[in-house]
Amino acid sequence: MSETTGRTFPLLPMLGHTKGKRSAVTCALKCDNACSGDVCNTSANGYFRDIASTAMSRRAALGLGAAGALAVVLGGAVTGGDAAVADSGNGLSDAAKKGFDKSKLKFTAIKPVDAAVDAFTVPEGFDWKPIIRWGDPLFADSPAFDLNAQTAAAQARQFGYNNDYTDILPIPGSKDRRAVLFTNHEYTNENIMLPEGFDPAEARAIGRAGHGLAVVELERKNKNKPWSYVQGAPLNRRFLTDTVYELTGPAAGTNLVKTIDDPAGRWIKGTLGNCAGGTTPWGTILSGEENFNGYFAAPGTSDGDKRYGITSKATTRQWELDEPRFDTRNSGYANETNRFGWIVEVDPFDPTSTPKKHSAMGRFKHEGANVIVSPSGRVVAYMGDDERFDYLYKFVSKGKYQAGDSKEARKNNMNLLSEGDLYVAKFTGDSPADIDGTGKLPADGAFDGTGEWLPLVVNGTSAVPGMTVPEVLVYTRLAADKVGPTKMDRCEDVEPNPRTGKVYVACTNNTDRGKPGKEGATEVNPRTLNRDGHVVEITEGREQTGTKFNWNLLLVAGDPSKNTSAYFSGFPADKVSPISCPDNVAFDSVGNLWISTDGAPGTIGYADGLFKVTLEGPERGKVEQFLAVPRDAETCGPIIHDEERTVFVSVQHPGEDGSFAAQNSFFPDYVPAGATPAAGAARAPRPSVVQVFRK
Template sequence: MPDSSRKFDLLPMLGHTKGKRSPVTCALKCDNACSGEVCNTSSNGYFRDIASAAVSRRTALGLGAAGALAVVLSGLGAPEKAAADGGPGLSAAAKAGFDKSKLKFAPIKPMDASVDAFTVPEGFAWRPIIRWGDPLFADSPAFDLGAQTAAAQARQFGYNNDYTDILPIPDSKDRRAVLFTNHEYTNENIMFPATLAAAEARAIGRAAHGLTVVELERKNKNKPWNYVQGASLNRRFLSDTTYELTGPAAGTDLVKTIDDPSGRAIKGTLGNCSGGTTPWGTILSGEENFNGYFVAPGTSAEDKRYGLTNKATARKWELDEPRFNTNNAGYANETNRFGWIVEVDPFDPTSTPKKHSALGRFKHEGANVIVADSGHVVAYMGDDERFDYLYKFVSKGKYMPGNSSEARRNNMGLLAEGDLYVAKFTGDSPAAEIDGSGALPSDGAFDGSGEWLPLVVGGASRVPGMSVPEVLVYTRLAADRVGPTKMDRCEDVQPSLETGKVYVVCTNNSDRGKPGKEGATEVNPRTLNRDGHIVEITETGDQTSTRFNWTLLMVCGDPAKNSSTYFSGFPADKVSPISCPDNVAFDSVGNMWIATDGAPSSIGYADGLFKVTLEGSDRGKVEQFLAVPRDAETCGPIVHDDERTVFVAVQHPGEEGTFEAQHSYFPDYVGAGSVPAKGKVRAPRPSVVQVYRTDA
């Protein structure tokens, strides 16, 4: 096999990307999605306008983050109502002031995208917790860049970490925890020398995908974390790890293959992007750009809607395993076994991870869970594709607080059965005022109302002509039939545990308004939207409601270069420029932290992590906390502001380089420079990084 199989010579996005986005990332991460036809060619019309109603915010219950998780794992009972003593829609902590966080910092200036540095505010330092190739088990070999093997990689930390969370181990007195991260994709072109055999490079690449759980330890909560090689909870989830398919699609003819006639046991997980942490202490991970791993007929409506084609894949795994070419006899359904939400129990290294069909199949960015007033579990999910949709799942069963065996058994089954909805947004401004320029309508805000359109309710399909398994396996086609709103790439979707409001991060859509494509709508108000925006949803009842109101929190970009920016009325000349929002997290008093992927497209700044105030006179204020190295993306933010500590996953540093001519040496910089000494071999290593305060 020629080495060009790893050099990705055909880059359809070359010359078409903007800012710091690499055409290599486009090829490897999402199979050049923006160079092809839009998968959603449906002609959804607008439903009737929904009368705007005053919002009477009933307090949401919620435990979707590690800080809240500690309460559950310690067995301290049910979560409290967040807004009980802070007024409608505002918790006591938030009402007291979003500036009460212990994590104080002076915002950094934007960094040029060509700089190979990890930049933090004055008074802070950074260090990697774990890097690509670090050994996980007692018998794992040390990382050897010049002599990697598939067997070694299977026992080491994987590549391109994305969603990340740190969960305290009960009764460890803040000194032990588990770290979870997923591994979205690989770039063999910078991982290995050109002399490495292509088949071996493919095998190592497969072993570098999947998921990792690893134990952490520290002396006390004021000291940085270190990972523990050989710890009992350490685990790698590989391409041959078995996942149990749950829910109504499990066992049906739509998911059976020659290797799995039961339709319930799936090998591996692919294209994992963001995720979420459940109130019962498990991790959710979203299978996103799985289509780029398969050769398929590509002619059916189902294949086209999911971006599947008959062309050779970038990594060519189809040469090694027949299941990656669904033209092969017995594998027609293999692609239907990916595109799900995965659930992992990080505290049981013998457990079987699950893929939940009840949450639908599409390009999941992730899923974030909150407990409604009714006790039902609600998961919010985005489909990360141009002009695709926002979804919500409501469990049939109810959450049981505590950490008893009965509660764990009950809660571990909550995502296997329930109702699935897709969102329809309606603006409240005249259509003529939404002209695609991003100019505010006359009422001074982009806002309106919406409804959750049913796909599956009470175990029955609400989509004419489709059974429940068909709705769940071909969720995109089912949604097309009920007429939801086409969005600008819904990435992370997270409810705030302080207010119960839900934040929908739309990263960008440069195709909006192009000939033959849908133009601006009030919830997606800019054509050629390269910088993205964030939608704020307030459910009209508890989280199980089928009605909501919405407003745009921000319309992103660099105000100095782009007049069509909006920050909820905060002065645009006093914000840090921000573009392409991706993953979000919340601190202990309700501030939102945004990780970016693509950086300000018009000026080429490095990606970073940004703090945003959500309430009060500073609502909409954006402050940049850190910047990641050359070609890298910021992922998986975790904010422990009570400990004055932040964590991020740094993905694809040095993406556009080659093994022989690297663009980055993150995180293993040497001395004052980044160029290795003569005769030394180094490469960028995607890592989970801890940023911590060093002064008083």
Template sequence: MSETTGRKFALLPMLGHTKGKRSPVTCALKCDNACSGDVCNTSSNSYFRDIASATMSRRAALGFGAAGALAVVLGSAVTSAGTAVADGGTGLAAAAKDGFGKSKLQFTAIPSIAADVDKLTVPAGFTWQPVIRWGDPIFNTAPDFDLNKQTAAAQEQQFGYNNDYSDILEIPGSKGRRAVLFANHEYTNENIMFPATMPAADVRAVGQAAHGLTVVELERKNKNKPWSYVKGAGLNRRYLNSTVYELTGPVAGSSLVKTIDDPSGRAIKGTLGNCSGGTTPWGTILSGEENFNGYFVSPGTSAEDKRYGLTSKATARQWEIDDKRFDTRNKGYENEANRFGWIVEVDPFDPTSTPKKHSALGRFKHEGANVIVAESGHVVAYSGDDERFDYLYKFVSKDKYREGDRKHNMTLLSAGDLYVAKFTGNSPAAEITGTGAVPADGAFDGTGEWLPLVVGGKSCVPGMPSVEEVLVYTRLAADKVGPTKMDRCEDVQPSLHTGKVYVACTNNSDRGKAGKEGATEINPRNANRDGHIVEITESGDQTSTTFTWNLLMVCGDPAQGDVTYFSGFPVDQVSPISCPDNLAFDAVGNLWISTDGAPSGIGRADGLFKVTLDGAERGKVEQFLAVPRDAETCGPIVHDDERTVFVSVQHPGEDGTFDAPNSYFPDYVAAGTTPASGQVRAPRPSVVQVFRTDA
């Protein structure tokens, strides 16, 4: 970013190298051009296959036992505290006893939509409208959004930019008419947010204020009506870069996280790069700090810096100009970057509460974290490290979940054991060709184990006896125990219907390149453009250290000649799908997938897809919606009992400019694609709701 313009991103290393509709601008602003640089994981450990040649919305997935004491996730199989946890507190939904069922949310799949179509496309019989948009005022003191008169003070009181993870939790006693919406704000695109006349310092200040998290109250007349947000409601809150987060767990107070501003090493200002998340069984929200490295200037010479993608180049937004902590070369701020890359927990029902960062879950590029209560009563959280050739992790709490004891349950993520996954395939190496072709036994499958990093408060990593070091430099610790290198494992969701765990592997364009690991049974395609979905079955309950696995699907577009696999379902009867990102479940156990990358790289819009998981139609993919030009589909919430779906539409119009917008989402005229007179002439990331017109 130039100090004079404040928003001209001249260097786009991914220009000409992205696939499909993926924008090089997104690569620059969201993940600091991760795919153009060296792979962070240069460890020699490789995939272990060759040795073997051996009813709830998604967030509730999770057990939601204490929810009745505070909040019940809307549209789930859970309707009261008494039915929140079935089978003695295992975390499985009550509906799981009846197996899979037929959803009330019936629709005819839409066709693939071209990437240059600037509208949100939904099935016949459905319509959509925003719940809340970037810039909407959430406090009574907040001004109305004025695109040409933006200030940091105003943005701090308005809905932030590029909402990703979202969830809606009912307010107890409201009879389905009041709820809270949580959304996080992953990154900003200053190119399209601000006029050229805006001073660079103001651009930086407003951009910072547009990051963070938002909680806002919703209301509706009844369950058949759409939601509206409530300006000035008592639970409304913005979490900003000035918000203090309590660091919990073994790293709290460590010398590895102390700075001149926080000599205690326990109070961290702000959260960055928030991507996906999860909702806990006790009604709090988790959010993953993902691409935090792009906000820091660092020496970039140490093994730790290199493993986390920290460099000495100026950052895209240049916050380091105004705030010394974003340049870790400054004396007293050497550890500032170590204070990011954690799982964040917030209480959406208490605006006076202090949010937390949980060090026990390890530090890496968390896509998110999703929690389920094991049969033993321990809480288990799954999390993926969203980087090429990085790993899948699992956390098991030290203490057990207590039904109805919310205060106790809010401590469960502060202490426990941390593991990293190692997958072993059962097909001969010669049958894994790198094309995605299914091996002779008809499936990609095998066994696996959870390798311990920290157990019983002690390090299990050779050469790293310090638990604090293992948790601050989790990537380096994992390298030492030999886990499986994955193709960007992003959202990881346990199903409450079966207890199985689903992992979205988005893609990995570097697999099979010279000097890099080639195809393996768990990651079966070289130059993996389209990604795949892993299905894990723990050997015992969720605390087990062994598991079996299979690939639910190998994504792509069969009509374009892609080699694909959909659990045996006919490939000519599926909606083409590429780059799976966020996952969700509906009330009867179907999987829903939002995408971040056009299907098969042929210029199609991202969307939301339903996948059947059982019976003769297992593996059937049906596209429900498509997002507008340049946008990504995030944060799906499926309330199929109300025939309503919510998504976060992120970075619409990414490739445009302020003066020449590439999208007018969501402020279209009724039947057109340009804004009405007097409307905001800029794309606005939004949370939208899709519902039946006859509801």
């Protein structure tokens, strides 16, 4: 970083190597240029033709424990609390019989929007409004946002940058008029946040304060009115890089996580690179620590460093200049990187609570975690490791969920993720001879097969030869390599459908598949040089704690007018919205799948957006685009309140490729048509949580 300009990313290895309008700046800041480096998974595992390899979901069935008794809630829509049961294969599931087309959220799909357009586009008859933006003041004493007078102290009291996972939970007793919003703040882009010549140390401090998590109270006049956030509300909270988290589970207190600052190995400062997440049945929020590797200067020589992409190259942000713990070469900090890469749990209804990091759920680049309760009462969480050729995981709790609002139930449920079994997925295709890497449909008419959850930790014992339980949990990638799971094309969000019990895995892309020395196509990852990604549908049956499953591909994404391998479960390809790079998923109250995308500008040339997908019946596989986000932006954290005809998304990194002096976007504070900005007024894009509603 230049000490005169305050720039924090002088090196852009992906510049000239990204496709279409994909930003090399995003690659540098979000994932430390992962695609420009070596693949982290160099294990021999899987390098052959085809690897033999009560449901509640994110925002599902929220019994908010001590927060107060609530109706069972799915994405804000009141539903029944019965356990969902997957279709047995004998005709349509109960959800389909009741009608996936019965959602109150009716719309006409928008046309694809060119990636260069700086606009937030919604269907005819709808409008949009930001709920909260980067820099908005959260507390009674927070300063108003001033683009030209930013400080780290101010940012720590304001809404953070690049909001990703988002959820909105009703506050008990508020009669639909108050709620609490949670979001995480994945990373910052000081190049468009701060002017040239900004003090470098203060710029780094502002960047640190822009990371973390936020809890914000919302209010509205009634359920037909948009939400607004409440400055100074009692539940408002920021989680910063010095916020203390409790490490739980078998790795806590071991020598693998101790540092000079924390000789007990149980108390960790901060959370980094948070991406997607999930909401638990007991009303807490889970957030996944993903691309933490780029924040650390390190030797980069150990097997652990290499497998997690931790290198000796200069860091982009250079926080090690301010805090020695970000340089693991410093005495006493060798284990600091081992303290990141976990699932974080936050209680949004208790502003005095200590957030947790759960070692029992494994350490990798977590996209998120989505929790269900099996009919046996054990909690099951699904998790994707967002890296090329990495794996899909499942956690099953030792303890059982207790319904109700008692202190006993609350205490029990708050510890469910601290102890349990950890598995990794192996997929077997039933048509391996038909998979040639082009995405051509097998002769049997489907990409499908069976699968197995391979044990890593079971009944408190390591199932990986030569590794202890703490070693398996701290070095989960290395442990998984040893048992032979299936290498995936960046499995990101993984969520069970609360209406059918089926699990959906968004595989964003993998342009390295099939390159020399890299694994070729498999039936569950059927395309080489996979730019557009695909969606896997998993059926486990009623008891999700088992180790066997069936699977098929719901979508093989792409623009069917340009890519003949695009597949939509047999639905006519000329009647769908083009879709590429599926990232986050959500469900509406009747079980339709909604997909937000990240990377479409670089693959099909259109802006990223949010898409509805019908899952069953004659229109299974029908994709309809609901909205498109502005120039350079990504669509994150979708929430579907179809009963109220309202949708929420987090808009991340708008205008990413600009500079402070020449911005690429002015979202969301656009100047009305015919008006001009005030003379000399500085303007910048502001990542925001947006609500879309009927006019």
